[in-house]
Amino acid sequence: MTTVLRASPRGFVNTPQVAQTAARALRYLQSGFSVHLRGPAGTGKTTLALHLADLLERPMMLIFGDSELKSGDLIGRSAGYTRKKVVDNFIHNVVKVEDELRHNWVDSRLTLACKEGFTLVYDEFNRSRPEVNNVLLSALEEKLLVLPPHNGQKSEYVRVHPNFRAIFTSNPEEYSGVHDTQDALMDRLVTINMPEPDGVTQLEILMQKTGIDRTQGLKIVQLVRDFRERTMALLAANGNGHLQASNLSSRNAVSLLHFSSTLRSCITIAKVCREHAIPVDVANEEFRDIFADVVLSRSNLNLVTARKILAEILATEKEPSQPQPENGKDTAFIPYEEEVLAYIKQSQGVRVSEIQAALNINRVEAIDALRSLIKKGMLMQRDDRLYIAQKQLQASPPTATPDSSS
Ligand SMILES: Nc1ncnc2c1ncn2[C@@H]1O[C@H](COP(=O)(O)OP(=O)(O)OP(=O)(O)O)[C@@H](O)[C@H]1O
Numbered sequence: 318m319t320t321v322l323r324a325s326p327r328g329f330v331n332t333p334q335v336a337q338t339a340a341r342a343l344r345y346l347q348s349g350f351s352v353h354l355r356g357p358a359g360t361g362k363t364t365l366a367l368h369l370a371d372l373l374e375r376p377m378m379l380i381f382g383d384s385e386l387k388s389g390d391l392i393g394r395s396a397g398y399t400r401k402k403v404v405d406n407f408i409h410n411v412v413k414v415e416d417e418l419r420h421n422w423v424d425s426r427l428t429l430a431c432k433e434g435f436t437l438v439y440d441e442f443n444r445s446r447p448e449v450n451n452v453l454l455s456a457l458e459e460k461l462l463v464l465p466p467h468n469g470q471k472s473e474y475v476r477v478h479p480n481f482r483a484i485f486t487s488n489p490e491e492y493s494g495v496h497d498t499q500d501a502l503m504d505r506l507v508t509i510n511m512p513e514p515d516g517v518t519q520l521e522i523l524m525q526k527t528g529i530d531r532t533q534g535l536k537i538v539q540l541v542r543d544f545r546e547r548t549m550a551l552l553a554a555n556g557n558g559h560l561q562a563s564n565l566s567s568r569n570a571v572s573l574l575h576f577s578s579t580l581r582s583c584i585t586i587a588k589v590c591r592e593h594a595i596p597v598d599v600a601n602e603e604f605r606d607i608f609a610d611v612v613l614s615r616s617n618l619n620l621v622t623a624r625k626i627l628a629e630i631l632a633t634e635k636e637p638s639q640p641q642p643e644n645g646k647d648t649a650f651i652p653y654e655e656e657v658l659a660y661i662k663q664s665q666g667v668r669v670s671e672i673q674a675a676l677n678i679n680r681v682e683a684i685d686a687l688r689s690l691i692k693k694g695m696l697m698q699r700d701d702r703l704y705i706a707q708k709q710l711q712a713s714p715p716t717a718t719p720d721s722s723s
Pocket residue numbers: 328329330331335356357358359360361362363364365488522525526580581584
């Protein structure tokens with residue numbers, strides 16, 4: 318049976334960052350395009366997709382990508398058959414028998430959404446095999462859905478209702494269990510790269526979902542971020558240092574830096590602390606245990622190194638400072654950004670450890686600066702080395718050698 322949903326994600330949190338992404342996506346949907354929200358795990362893709370479907374005010378059909386999914390699950394299939402037998406004996410010495418066998422066709426979610434003009438949310442669509450998603454190509458471009466021949470008839474064409482919209486979500490292709498996205502499908506969608514939820518968004522979601530107070534929520538967000546940044550800094554510096562080399566050595570380090578959001582870890586810690594009245598305090602044994610259980614399992618470092626970083630973080634808890642909304646613009650001042658850029662400009666293809674040594678800064682400071690420069694498109698990363706982005710090289714005149722004596 319197919320269920321039509323009225324999408325209305327409960328407790329949706331709308332911060333400036335979320336509102337900006339939602340407004341971008343909604344603009345495309347209102348102009349008749351389908352959108353694709355792409356990003357690492359836990360960045361709020363599914364939640365935003367449901368929110369957008371709600372804003373469109375049409376009934377919603379929800380499909381989850383899966384490698385077992387078949388095209389029949391999308392468009393429909395023959396389900397059993399109906400047999401009709403008519404025995405006509407109106408004239409006593411004439412018996413006429415008509416025996417008809419018809420396959421029953423059952424529409425599936427995509428077909429129904431196309432016919433009725435519903436909103437289709439196809440969550441994690443790149444977990445389905447690419448060929449299964451082929452049926453979407455003509456539906457999105459020619460606004461025709463092609464149903465396979467059945468009952469001995471030719472293919473049937475369904476005209477796509479003008480209100481039909483599709484919202485896709487996907488995880489990066491480096492994730493296990495996901496397939497490469499098809500160029501032809503990507504070409505028919507507007508893709509929005511979901512940003513990592515900023516500090517304000519994480520905190521608001523945390524408070525909304527778990528009921529934790531602002532001060533405690535803030536501490537959790539900062540501790541988890543601290544841990545993430547230090548482990549990522551180590552990974553970036555060592556290339557694939559302590560990772561399972563076969564899995565991660567070929568991964569582009571940029572994607573490594575954005576491997577998954579810290580939001581789910583924060584929610585888990587906050588929920589458990591709140592429900593079991595455990596104070597968010599690094600001196601509290603139980604809190605330390607919860608924190609370790611949640612963050613260590615999500616770290617790609619080996620356990621010994623990860624534990625060491627964890628101990629350092631818990632020993633040097635900083636005073637929480639109010640996070641600033643990022644609002645999609647990079648206005649915040651990042652220390653050492655200019656120095657790092659100048660250093661890389663004069664020595665192409667450097668490692669993070671070389672930057673640290675040359676500028677006498679620690680790993681967190683170096684990675685913060687690098688992240689910000691990568692985000693602004695000024696740098697690119699190949700293997701474990703950083704280079705000035707090509708367009709930057711073309712645009713800027715040769716720079717003065719930075720003073721590395723400071
Ligand atoms: N704007 C928001 N308002 C309220 N809760 C949110 C919001 N964004 C994300 N969340 C919460 O954060 C968590 C992660 O969000 P979500 O499941 O949407 O992420 P995702 O990007 O789809 O992750 P995955 O790739 O693993 O499926 C969920 O518990 C969700 O409820």
